[in-house]
Amino acid sequence: xxxxxxxxxxxxxxxxxxxxxxxxxxxxxxxxxxxxxxxxxxxxxxxxxxxxxxxxxxxxxxxxxxxxxxxxxxxxxxxxxxxxxxxxxxxxxxxxxxxxxxxxxxxxxxxxxxxxxxxxxxxxxxxxxxxxxxxxxxxxxxxxxxxxxxxxxxxxxxxxxxxxxxxxxxxxxxxxxxxxxxxxxxxxxxxxxxxxxxxxxxxxxxxxxxxxxxxxxxxxxxxxxxxxxxxxxxxxxxxxxxxxxxxxxxxxxxxxxxxxxxxxxxxxxxx
Amino acid sequence: xxxxxxxxxxxxxxxxxxxxxxxxxxxxxxxxxxxxxxxxxxxxxxxxxxxxxxxxxxxxxxxxxxxxxxxxxxxxxxxxxxxxxxxxxxxxxxxxxxxxxxxxxxxxxxxxxxxxxxxxxxxxxxxxxxxxxxxxxxxxxxxxxxxxxxxxxxxxxxxxxxxxxxxxxxxxxxxxxxxxxxxxxxxxxx
Numbered sequence: 001x002x003x004x005x006x007x008x009x010x011x012x013x014x015x016x017x018x019x020x021x022x023x024x025x026x027x028x029x030x031x032x033x034x035x036x037x038x039x040x041x042x043x044x045x046x047x048x049x050x051x052x053x054x055x056x057x058x059x060x061x062x063x064x065x066x067x068x069x070x071x072x073x074x075x076x077x078x079x080x081x082x083x084x085x086x087x088x089x090x091x092x093x094x095x096x097x098x099x100x101x102x103x104x105x106x107x108x109x110x111x112x113x114x115x116x117x118x119x120x121x122x123x124x125x126x127x128x129x130x131x132x133x134x135x136x137x138x139x140x141x142x143x144x145x146x147x148x149x150x151x152x153x154x155x156x157x158x159x160x161x162x163x164x165x166x167x168x169x170x171x172x173x174x175x176x177x178x179x180x181x182x183x184x185x186x187x188x189x190x191x192x193x194x195x196x197x198x199x200x201x202x203x204x205x206x207x208x209x210x211x212x213x214x215x216x217x218x219x220x221x222x223x224x225x226x227x228x229x230x231x232x233x234x235x236x237x238x239x240x241x242x243x244x245x246x247x248x249x250x251x252x253x254x255x256x257x258x259x260x261x262x263x264x265x266x267x268x269x270x271x
Numbered sequence: 272x273x274x275x276x277x278x279x280x281x282x283x284x285x286x287x288x289x290x291x292x293x294x295x296x297x298x299x300x301x302x303x304x305x306x307x308x309x310x311x312x313x314x315x316x317x318x319x320x321x322x323x324x325x326x327x328x329x330x331x332x333x334x335x336x337x338x339x340x341x342x343x344x345x346x347x348x349x350x351x352x353x354x355x356x357x358x359x360x361x362x363x364x365x366x367x368x369x370x371x372x373x374x375x376x377x378x379x380x381x382x383x384x385x386x387x388x389x390x391x392x393x394x395x396x397x398x399x400x401x402x403x404x405x406x407x408x409x410x411x412x413x414x415x416x417x418x419x420x421x422x423x424x425x426x427x428x429x430x431x432x433x434x435x436x437x438x439x440x441x442x443x444x445x446x447x448x449x450x451x452x453x454x455x456x457x458x459x460x461x
Contacts, residue, residue, distance in 0.1 A: 006337050014329070014346060018353035029360040031367075055368075121432065 036088060037065035043084045044074055049152060051075045051173035064089070075099070076171040098190040100170040101156070101177055105141040105184050106197045106260065109161035112140055112211040128181035136210040139200040141184055147176035189241050194251060196221075197260040201234040208256075215258040221250035274405045280461040281409030287385050288417040289447075289454035294385030297376050298418055299443055307372040308422035312415025314358055314377065316408070319386050322351045323407035326390040327400060347390050348381075355381045385414055421447060 041061035048056040052073045054063050063069040064085060071089055072082040078098050118127055118134035124146040127133045133142040143161040155169035156176055163176075167190065177185045184199045196215055200207050204216035217235040229243035230250070237259075251259050287293045294315075301311040326347045334340055359377055362370045370377065380386060389410045393403045424446055433442050 007339055007342055010333055010337060010339060011342060011346065011349075014333075014349060018349060022353055022356050025357050025360055029364040031364055056371075058371075 034062065034065045037061045039088050040064050040085050043077075043081055043088070045076050045081065047076060047152060047171075047173070049076060049171075049173040049175065051171075051175075076173055078171075099172045099187040100167050100190050101165050101172060101174070101185050102188040102195055102197075103141060103147075103156075103163045103165055103185050104195070104197050104199045105139070105162055105182075106213045106258070107135065107137060107140040107162060107211045108143075108159070111213045112137055112161075113209075125179075125181045133182075137200055137202070137207070137214065139182060139184065139198075139202070140211065140214075141182065146179055146181075147185065150175045150179045191246070192239075192241050192244060193246050194239060194244055194248060195260050196237050196239055196258060198236065198258040201236055203235055207235075213257050216256055218255060220253045220255065221259060224249055224253050274402065276461055277402060277405050278409040281406055282413040282416065283454065283457040284461050286413040286417060286454050286457075287388065287410050288414055289451040291388070293388045294383050294414055295447075297379065297383055298414070298421060299440075299447070300379075301373065301376045302418050302421040302425055302443075304372075305419060305422040305426065307369070308418045309415075310366075310369040310373055311376065312411075312418050314362070314373065315380060315383065315385070315414055316411035318351065318354050318358055318380055319389050319411040319414075320404065320407045322347075322354050322386055323390050323393055323403050324400070325350050325354075327393055327398075327403045330394050343391065343394070344387075347387055351386050351390070352381045385410065417450070420450065424450075 038061075041058060044057040044061060046057050050056065052060045052063075052069065052075060054060040054069070054073075057074075060069065060073055064071060064073055071085040071091060072079075074081050074085075113136040114134045115136045116131075116134050118130065120126055120130065122144050124133070124142040124144040127142050127144055132138045133140075135142060141162045143158055143163065145158045145163070147156050147163050148158060152173070152175065153169050153171055155166045155171070156163055157166070158164070163185070165176075165185075172187055174187070177183075177187070182199075188195055198207075198213075198215035200211075200214050202210070202214075204218065207214040207216045215236050217232070217237070219232055219237065221237050222230040222232050226247065226249065227243045227245055229240045229245075231238050231240065281287070285291060288295065288298050297311060297315070302308050329346060329350065330343065334342060334346065355378060358380070359370075362373070362377065389407050393406055396402075396406070398406055421443075425443065428442060437445070
């Protein structure tokens with residue numbers, strides 16, 4: 001009898017001892033969490049992409065619950081998530097403009113000239129170290145696809161030597177924007193079809209020599225825009241997306257095609 | 272055997288990862304960044320040392336007394352599991368970032384064979400309590416060193432031109448094999 005009883009008592013006793021001490025420890029080391037933060041965390045997408053600027057979705061949820069971040073802090077979730085969070089926080093979501101990353105360069109293999117043939121590591125950051133990359137234009141997309149590698153959402157691809165963002169898939173997490181050594185990827189409102197797809201600050205003559213689709217600084221778009229949405233500095237036209245109505249007049253007037261009206265160009269690419 | 276010899280031999284000559292092949296799972300799993308590797312090394316050091324002491328005391332005072340040596344494995348695992356739970360709670364409270372970085376590998380210290388291995392080997396080698404502490408401390412320092420070395424090397428992988436079929440895990444295995452061979456060089460010190 002004791003052959004069974006002794007081990008049972010010993011093991012049971014040890015189990016109880018450890019159980020109680022763990023129970024005590026869990027009280028002593030209890031971490032208080034905000035119930036609001038837990039609820040918000042459940043609503044967030046959970047991709048932990050860090051686009052909000054906080055370490056993962058947990059950090060973002062805590063910041064929103066504490067009032068340090070707006071209810072629309074999650075860029076990926078967009079307006080639907082913002083509304084749900086606003087419900088939890090008991091505030092109004094407001095109007096959230098959906099933005100997508102856009103590559104401001106169209107200088108693909110057929111349009112932009114190279115100054116040397118690059119045969120090193122397939123990484124834009126590495127190529128950029130070698131005299132600013134192989135493109136003759138020092139502002140253009142190098143096309144090695146470092147942005148493609150960092151995209152968690154399969155939203156950016158290299159098409160004919162230049163990165164192109166898939167607007168439907170992009171969630172504006174800014175991973176590609178942070179990694180691009182040329183800084184040519186920017187957030188643009190989703191509804192905006194008219195974008196100056198060039199970042200070159202070179203004078204028009206140099207741009208023409210290097211690339212057939214760059215902004216040469218002729219300012220035709222600035223003069224023709226009925227909404228005065230254009231500004232012009234450093235040899236480059238810029239659109240104020242709040243004023244732009246997507247009328248497309250500038251797209252037709254632009255002599256080089258540097259102003260990109262999304263849909264038509266994309267259709268051409270597909271064909 | 273004096274204490275210094277035990278310490279040096281467990282850290283280098285009988286390194287638990289490279290010479291005895293215990294604790295390979297976290298060695299490969301948490302060695303991506305030196306920061307998390309350090310945290311994991313410290314957590315394992317704490318668990319191994321404390322669990323070895325507690326299991327030694329339990330073995331001598333309870334199991335040997337009642338002739339229950341056959342309960343060794345289950346009792347030791349009970350001790351280890353409770354300690355890991357405790358470490359988890361402690362880390363969650365004191366260092367949430369490290370807690371997140373270690374992730375699933377923290378509760379998996381429970382099933383890390385280095386912890387049970389050291390506890391059982393201490394009894395088998397008939398060490399006294401001081402030797403037990405030194406041996407388990409040496410074992411966990413050896414583990415931490417292995418983890419840190421591996422993490423340091425793996426961080427360099429990002430900048431290396433590794434052939435595509437070997438990228439990621441395969442090159443990690445090859446590296447750890449080469450490191451184990453390198454550690455063979457310590458044979459004969461003790």
